[in-house]
Amino acid sequence: xxxxxxxxxxxxxxxxxxxxxxxxxxxxxxxxxxxxxxxxxxxxxxxxxxxxxxxxxxxxxxxxxxxxxxxxxxxxxxxxxxxxxxxxxxxxxxxxxxxxxxxxxxxxxxxxxxxxxxxxxxxxxxxxxxxxxxxxxxxxxxxxxxxxxxxxxxxxxxxxxxxxxxxxxxxxxxxxxxxxxxxxxxxxxxxxxxxxxxxxxxxxxxxxxxxxxxxxxxxxxxxxxxxxxxxxxx
Amino acid sequence: xxxxxxxxxxxxxxxxxxxxxxxxxxxxxxxxxxxxxxxxxxxxxxxxxxxxxxxxxxxxxxxxxxxxxxxxxxxxxxxxxxxxxxxxxxxxxxxxxxxxxxxxxxxxxxxxxxxxxxxxxxxxxxxxxxxxxxxxxxxxxxxxxxxxxxxxxxxxxxxxxxxxxxxxxxxxxxxxxxxxxxxxxxxxxxxxxxxxxxxxxxxxxxxxxxxxxxxxxxxxxxxxxxxxxxxxxxxxxxxxxxxxxxxxxxxxxxxxxxxxxxxxxxxxxxxxxxxxxxxxxxxxxxxxxxxxxxxxxxxxxxxxxxxxxxxxxxxxxxxxxxxxxxxxxxxxxxxxxxxxxxxx
Numbered sequence: 001x002x003x004x005x006x007x008x009x010x011x012x013x014x015x016x017x018x019x020x021x022x023x024x025x026x027x028x029x030x031x032x033x034x035x036x037x038x039x040x041x042x043x044x045x046x047x048x049x050x051x052x053x054x055x056x057x058x059x060x061x062x063x064x065x066x067x068x069x070x071x072x073x074x075x076x077x078x079x080x081x082x083x084x085x086x087x088x089x090x091x092x093x094x095x096x097x098x099x100x101x102x103x104x105x106x107x108x109x110x111x112x113x114x115x116x117x118x119x120x121x122x123x124x125x126x127x128x129x130x131x132x133x134x135x136x137x138x139x140x141x142x143x144x145x146x147x148x149x150x151x152x153x154x155x156x157x158x159x160x161x162x163x164x165x166x167x168x169x170x171x172x173x174x175x176x177x178x179x180x181x182x183x184x185x186x187x188x189x190x191x192x193x194x195x196x197x198x199x200x201x202x203x204x205x206x207x208x209x210x211x212x213x214x215x216x217x218x219x220x221x222x223x224x225x226x227x228x229x230x231x232x233x234x
Numbered sequence: 235x236x237x238x239x240x241x242x243x244x245x246x247x248x249x250x251x252x253x254x255x256x257x258x259x260x261x262x263x264x265x266x267x268x269x270x271x272x273x274x275x276x277x278x279x280x281x282x283x284x285x286x287x288x289x290x291x292x293x294x295x296x297x298x299x300x301x302x303x304x305x306x307x308x309x310x311x312x313x314x315x316x317x318x319x320x321x322x323x324x325x326x327x328x329x330x331x332x333x334x335x336x337x338x339x340x341x342x343x344x345x346x347x348x349x350x351x352x353x354x355x356x357x358x359x360x361x362x363x364x365x366x367x368x369x370x371x372x373x374x375x376x377x378x379x380x381x382x383x384x385x386x387x388x389x390x391x392x393x394x395x396x397x398x399x400x401x402x403x404x405x406x407x408x409x410x411x412x413x414x415x416x417x418x419x420x421x422x423x424x425x426x427x428x429x430x431x432x433x434x435x436x437x438x439x440x441x442x443x444x445x446x447x448x449x450x451x452x453x454x455x456x457x458x459x460x461x462x463x464x465x466x467x468x469x470x471x472x473x474x475x476x477x478x479x480x481x482x483x484x485x486x487x488x489x490x491x492x493x494x495x496x497x498x499x500x501x502x503x504x505x506x507x508x509x510x511x512x513x514x515x516x517x518x519x520x521x522x523x524x525x526x527x528x529x530x531x532x533x534x535x536x537x538x539x540x541x542x543x544x545x546x547x548x549x550x551x552x553x554x555x556x557x558x559x560x561x562x563x564x565x566x567x568x569x570x571x572x573x574x575x576x577x578x
Binding site for chain 2: 130133134143147150
């Protein structure tokens with residue numbers, strides 16, 4: 001119990017002291033997670049829509065593969081991306097290893113299958129009559145997809161929230177591809193692992209609490225968006 | 235001619251759900267599609283709305299064969315609108331739902347507003363403009379769906395069961411709207427229905443679908459019968475009773491003691507003056523059960539051993555108006571009876 005109280009007080013002290021390093025860590029975390037969620041959404045959502053509406057051989061197999069990728073450990077993604085961007089890798093010349101871009105690439109690979117499968121689930125649940133109604137009213141495929149997106153908006157936003165939760169909480173990719181470089185690639189999770197290794201439990205838990213606070217704030221933001229969308233119904 | 239269909243089939247997996255050899259639908263007319271559940275009415279409407287692709291065969295629209303490219307289909311769908319049996323609305327207001335089709339056609343905002351208000355007025359829903367579409371009742375939803383289709387001023391309006399699942403008041407309302415838009419705006423209408431009297435009253439032409447194929451649409455006045463030749467006249471057994479008909483009916487189609495379906499043309503049944511009851515061969519005494527308007531004339535349903543429908547012109551009816559419950563004599567003319575081809 002003392003550990004929790006101490007951690008809480010440390011967390012508040014850290015926040016109130018406007019510790020530059022702490023804000024830098026939170027800033028890096030927010031920057032990479034927002035970028036990876038945004039790019040992952042731009043890839044995963046249209047892919048999910050396309051899989052639902054297109055008919056092609058192997059569609060079920062593709063969905064099964066995407067579902068399997070949900071269980072992909074972050075360490076495996078880290079190793080895979082490392083093999084491509086390390087000095088001896090295919091993209092070694094781009095010098096991406098131990099940069100924020102490398103973390104973003106890894107996190108995109110982590111969440112794209114999640115966003116795609118959740119989009120497939122969300123769009124598949126939408127009544128087929130929405131599609132036919134949009135088409136008979138003269139919509140083309142893109143306009144029809146926009147109608148379906150509107151009707152599935154809450155589930156799609158929930159998918160984005162889930163994806164964001166996955167990237168802000170992951171550590172394997174950030175550690176392996178970012179390298180936990182102070183001031184550059186140190187994120188909240190890698191900082192926590194470091195503090196734990198150093199035996200600074202109180203600071204690690206405090207960082208964890210800050211992470212939870214940040215995640216809570218981001219979720220609140222999404223929920224405000226959902227509320228706004230509900231109000232736009234009229 | 236608005237649609238011309240030739241050798242059209244639609245299969246789902248291996249099941250043939252629609253198989254129409256030839257069908258022509260005329261422009262500016264109201265066509266009713268009748269038939270039991272699962273007979274292919276909705277499938278045909280979806281094909282006519284260009285929402286589905288036939289397995290084989292051709293549909294030509296306004297004299298041109300359908301090109302199955304995305305852009306050509308979008309252009310065609312902008313001329314034909316289908317109103318679903320259970321219309322669904324986007325989760326926005328009624329106004330926004332009506333605006334959708336106009337927006338994607340890039341109609342200017344002031345024109346959009348004018349047309350939406352006109353359409354809502356036509357269906358009697360002006361006050362629902364700002365209501366959330368999901369809060370409408372069944373009848374209101376159907377009327378709003380009609381308004382959403384009519385605001386687009388289509389050449390063809392397809393309606394799947396417009397009278398189903400709504401109360402009588404709303405049925406009448408929808409009936410009048412369809413009649414009005416066909417009369418005033420010359421919009422061709424094709425609708426499916428199980429309500430045969432309403433369909434016959436509204437439509438200029440009725441089509442009957444059975445097991446995916448166009449079937450003989452003469453459902454009234456069709457009786458299973460056993461023809462039996464006796465010298466000088468035909469005795470036709472219908473429902474354990476005998477109806478005697480004068481002269482040969484259709485000798486080529488008759489086979490002694492073989493069960494067949496017999497059709498008596500309602501236009502060719504003559505009504506004798508009702509104070510003259512006759513029991514001559516070919517004459518039937520019946521009691522009037524129902525009298526109603528039918529297209530430009532009057533339909534009388536009379537019950538004897540069999541339930542007969544007969545159509546009279548308004549003039550014929552005025553000259554000799556029977557009353558419900560009254561006994562009348564009917565003459566079934568020789569050419570009124572046709573032996574229908576057997577299905578098997």
